[in-house]
Amino acid sequence: MSEEKIYECGGEQKAEKIKALKEIAKGSLAMAAGGVLYHAGFAMGSSAGDGYLGGAVAMTGIGAVLGGAAVAGRGAIRFVDNSPKLKKALIFGYKNAEKAANKMHSFVKAKVAPFVKKAIENVNTNTKSLSDKVKMESIPFEAYKHNENGEAELVHSNTAAKVNAFMSKLKRER
Amino acid sequence: MQDFTKEGSFLIAESGLGNELYVFMEAKKDHPCSAPKIVYDGNDHALFYRNDDQKIILDYIHPDIRDKLRKSHQIMVVETILENIKESYMVDMEMVQKLPVDLKKYDLQNWEEASLQ
Numbered sequence: 001m002s003e004e005k006i007y008e009c010g011g012e013q014k015a016e017k018i019k020a021l022k023e024i025a026k027g028s029l030a031m032a033a034g035g036v037l038y039h040a041g042f043a044m045g046s047s048a049g050d051g052y053l054g055g056a057v058a059m060t061g062i063g064a065v066l067g068g069a070a071v072a073g074r075g076a077i078r079f080v081d082n083s084p085k086l087k088k089a090l091i092f093g094y095k096n097a098e099k100a101a102n103k104m105h106s107f108v109k110a111k112v113a114p115f116v117k118k119a120i121e122n123v124n125t126n127t128k129s130l131s132d133k134v135k136m137e138s139i140p141f142e143a144y145k146h147n148e149n150g151e152a153e154l155v156h157s158n159t160a161a162k163v164n165a166f167m168s169k170l171k172r173e174r
Numbered sequence: 175m176q177d178f179t180k181e182g183s184f185l186i187a188e189s190g191l192g193n194e195l196y197v198f199m200e201a202k203k204d205h206p207c208s209a210p211k212i213v214y215d216g217n218d219h220a221l222f223y224r225n226d227d228q229k230i231i232l233d234y235i236h237p238d239i240r241d242k243l244r245k246s247h248q249i250m251v252v253e254t255i256l257e258n259i260k261e262s263y264m265v266d267m268e269m270v271q272k273l274p275v276d277l278k279k280y281d282l283q284n285w286e287e288a289s290l291q
Contacts, residue, residue: 003190004187004188004189005187005188006185006187006188007185007186007187007188007236007238008183008185008236009184009185009233009235009236009239010180010181010182010183010184010232010234011180011182011183011233011234011282012182012183013182014234014285148205148206148207148208150205162189162194163250163252166187166196166198167254167257167259169187170185170198170257171257
């Protein structure tokens with residue numbers, strides 16, 4: 001038997017995801033541009049002998065990296081809030097990014113990695129608080145529905161079981 | 175006659191065998207009428223007639239589920255409050271060539287147009 005599938009629909013969810021994706025793209029571009037500036041500044045400072053100018057360009061690059069990370073992080077949080085499945089992928093990606101970061105310059109590692117880590121922590125905190133809230137307010141589903149007269153009627157047991165299965169799946173994915 | 179409201183955010187679930195569909199949406203006031211129905215043309219949006227006063231546009235239906243929705247005769251609607259179920263009921267599907275509503279009036283486009291904005 002194949003697995004149940006759940007499809008997200010509706011304009012609000014769609015608009016939020018597009019907005020988040022745009023922020024991630026914008027932030028990533030800023031980070032890439034910042035990285036280029038940083039390396040250019042570093043090269044200028046070390047090979048051309050112009051330490052001040054190289055330092056200024058490098059600092060501009062670092063600023064762009066941090067700014068880009070902030071925008072991308074915000075986009076990521078919004079996107080993950082709308083796509084719980086991505087949370088695992090994001091954390092996996094972060095762990096690999098951390099390994100790659102070990103090979104980078106120590107200054108960039110010290111400044112950028114904690115920032116990305118903070119963004120991931122924010123995602124965890126948001127998800128956890130939502131999960132706690134839902135847990136506190138949840139009551140067990142009794143397999144009843146209301147008829148047109150407002151009276152409770154027992155839902156067919158197979159249907160109730162399937163609805164419960166979907167609800168469990170939604171809870172897990174959250 | 176009351177206008178339609180847009181649902182905005184809802185889920186469509188497909189059972190493991192792929193022959194049953196469930197729409198999970200936020201709980202609404204009052205109860206549905208004795209014969210609620212969904213009118214669908216197989217495209218981006220569907221019209222859900224919950225009762226005489228509540229007419230809801232199920233907007234931006236996910237492209238991957240449209241074909242199965244189009245072929246369904248009945249689906250289960252599950253109204254939820256957080257993770258609790260207010261009520262669940264079967265809804266008849268009615269297929270039409272074109273939805274009897276001016277979607278531009280509700281600022282609705284198709285899935286692809288909205289993505290490219």
